[in-house]
Amino acid sequence: MEAYLRSCRGVLKNSPGLHVVMGNEACDMDSMVSALTFAYFLSKSLDCKKMPVPVLNIPRAEFPLRSDSIFLLRETGLSQDCLLFRDEVDLHGLHKNKQLMLTLVDHNILPSADSELEDAVVEVIDHHLLQRPTSPSCPVTVEPVGSCATLVTERIAQKAPEVLDQQVAQLLYGAIILDCVNMAPEAGKVTPKDSQYAVFLEKRFPKLPQRGALFQSLQNAKFDVSGLSTEQMLLKDMKAASGGDLKLAVSVIYMTLEAFLQRRGLQQDLCEFCHNHNYNLVVAMTISFNDNKEPFRQLAVYSSSTVYREEVLSALYQRL
Structure with missing residues (x-):
């Protein structure tokens, strides 16, 4: 081959x-x-x-x-x-x-x-x-x-x-x-x-x-994010969508939500990521595994726009 x-x-x-x-x-x-x-x-x-x-x-x-x-x-x-x-x-x-x-x-x-x-x-x-x-x-x-x-x-x-x-x-x-x-x-x-x-x-x-x-x-290889910047982690497994003025990035993050939120300078990194890649909203879906090795997913939403944040959060809550 x-x-x-x-x-x-x-x-x-x-x-x-x-x-x-x-x-x-x-x-x-x-x-x-x-x-x-x-x-x-x-x-x-x-x-x-x-x-x-x-x-x-x-x-x-x-x-x-x-x-x-x-x-x-x-x-x-x-x-x-x-x-x-x-x-x-x-x-x-x-x-x-x-x-x-x-x-x-x-x-x-x-x-x-x-x-x-x-x-x-x-x-x-x-x-x-x-x-x-x-x-x-x-x-x-x-x-x-x-x-x-x-x-x-x-x-x-x-x-x-x-x-x-x-x-x-x-x-x-x-x-x-x-x-x-x-x-x-x-x-x-x-x-x-x-x-x-x-x-x-x-x-x-x-x-x-x-x-x-x-x-x-x-x-093990997929979940190895050691040494990656926040930008690299967001790009690692990302899908994009757009509609009207909205440009959305949905990124799979291979760690717990708690660990992701504790990254130093995370908010500034997310702001720069949106600016550099022309997104106005990011949904980060963290994935980790429980003691039974079952996948556990959590979501975090970031946008500098209160309107976009509230619209996405409202849509997510309606699906719960």
């Missing part, structure tokens, strides 16, 4: 057109793995007219914040040097020149900043709530499973099982195990299809890491 990933940079330089496979703006492990493996699968298709190229939907400078993804790549034997990132590919320029085909994985609608790219979308595979209108020219696979990597595994297993090797399987397996919280039913993430394809990969590749040990290693 590494040879394929390294060849993608040459495709970027030399091809007059590009078929990009891209995950969402959070670029978590599921999004990264789904983009890499689905592009690799498409590249093996006899119907492939343009070499599909996976693009990670963050700037390269932000990738060090994805510590769990870096760990999985290292354990799988893949170098992050061969990856392509959003700031290295001019999607809007390609689209303007009618040279872009776009496949979306782990999301099914583009953010407002990329809305003009919508007519370049040729396929979608996702596990979130369907938001895009149906179109005969764009096949859509959307199913509420725990991990998008499950749907990618299903497609490969059904259409081209020979594409699966130890590296591809370990990437997919790691993403499924982490997203589905070690396949624990009490976490409320895993579905029968997730379990089916986790077992499928385990049986086909008996040298995969032991499930529990892999999950714990990935979890």
